[in-house]
Amino acid sequence: MNKFNIIKNKQEYWLVDQIKKEDISTELYIRELTDILGNWSRLEIGYLSLLMDEQYESWLLERNFGKISSIVEYTRDLEEVQNTDNQMVSHSLAEGLIEDHEYAKLYELCRSGSANKNTKQPIAQVMSSLENELGSEWRKHCYYFLKDGAFAGISIPHIEMGTKNEGRLFYFGVVPELRGQGIGAQIHQVSMQLLKNFQATYYVGSTDVNNTNMIKIFEKNGCQLRDKKGIYKIVR
Template identity: 70%
Template structure:
């Protein structure tokens, strides 16, 4: 049984996320993760970033992981979605109105002054990871939003790897100069509708425990707290 999702970026990094199940003993997680860690070490990958239940923290720290922060996960069924703001317009990158470079620049702008504490990867690595995870049709998942013809934010809805109907946002963000105006709540609402178009039945979103802005968006849009995990990192 697979207890972890892993995104592998060649020799640069692995992103590992624990799949929490109520009926799985702690020892089973430790056994499978030890195998992952041994393979990571044997292959000489640059670093490993891990999302895992904080009850494993002392075990991880003993193995030279450092704790970056903690995240909270929120979830929502995608039935009976709230009405969307008709003033916001959205397009996918696949429409060709922006090119990949322009989209990357907008993505990078949305990351500025983020409350999330996890280390920000260089933009070229982010775009490569996006392509690797979402596959050849990745541009169809990359949305950007405008209001009054001004670029306002981005969202990247997709079905979580290893699932059939779990909706996730690879990234979601609002440009710094338009924050605090309620745009984040409305763009997030639209993103939930887009997830439903990708045949997701429910949504799972996460953010840093200190990101009160994003937590407010989750709560305003009917999401409920599901879980909390630590963010840990080990470098080769």
Template identity: 60%
Template sequence: MNLYNIIKNKKEYWLVDQVKCKDIPAIQYKQQFIEVLDEWYRDGGGFLSVLMDESHENWLFDMGLQKVSSIVEYTRNLDDLSELDPHIKGHSLSDGGMNDHDYGQLYELCRKGSANRNKQQPIEQVMNSLKSELGPTWRNHCYYFTKDDALIGIAIPHIEMETKDEGRLFYFGVVPHIRGKGIGTIIHRHALVLLKQFKATYYVGSTDIHNQNMIQIFQRNGCQLRDRKGIYRIES
């Protein structure tokens, strides 16, 4: 049984997320993580980032990892979404109204001033990750949003790897100069509708515990707190 979801990006990074199960003893999680860590030392590179229950924190420190921060995870069913704001329009990158470079620049703008404490990757690396993790149709998942023809934010909805109906957002963000006006809540609601169109039946989102604005967006859009994990990291 795989107790961790793992995304491997060549020699640049590995992202490891603990899959919590009620009846799995802690020693089993530790044994499988040691196997993952050994494989990363042998075949990986860059850094390894793991999301894991904070009860394992001291053990992870002993393994050489350092704590970055903590995240909270929210979830909601997608069968009862409220009406959308007709003044805000979503556009897929695959529609051809924006090129890849400009989308990358908009992504970079939206993540400026983020309260998340995890180290940001260069935008070129982020765009390569999009292509790698979302596959050849990655542009179908990259949305940007406008209001009165002005760019206001982005969202990247997709189905979580190895699931059929778990909706996730690879990224969600609002341009800095309109933050604090409720626009983020509206764009996030649009993104939930897009997830439903991608055949997701429920949504899972996470953010840094220090990102109170994103936590409020989750709550305003009917998401419920599901879990909390630590973010731990080790460099090669």
């Protein structure tokens, strides 16, 4: 039974997320994480970012992890999610109406001023990681939204690696000038419908504990608090 999901980006980084289950003991989690850390060190990967229950914090800090922040996870069953009637138009990058570099520029704009405390990767690195994490058809998952003909935001819905039906958003954001107008909740609602179209049966979203605006969007769109984890990082 897997105790962690791991996303590997060549020699640059590993993203490790604890799979919390009541029938897995503390000792088994620590044993598997120790093995992961050993492989990470042996392969000389740049850094490792970890999402894990904060009960392990002392153990992690003793092993040179630094704590970045804490996140909350929300979830929602997608069965009853319906198509929404709003004034925004959505397109995927795969349609070829805009170029990859234009999408990257919009992505950078949407993530500016974020309340999330995790260190932002350079946008070029983010774009290169999309194919690594989402596969060769990654452009089909990259959506952008227009309101009155102008860019309003982006969303990247996909099925979580290692699962068949867990829907996630690689990223979701609104352009600065449209924030606070309910646009984010609309894009988030449409994104859950897109996840349903990708055959996801449930959605899991996470954000920094200090990102009250995103938490309000989760709650407005019927998501329920599922968990809280710490964000930790170790660098070679």
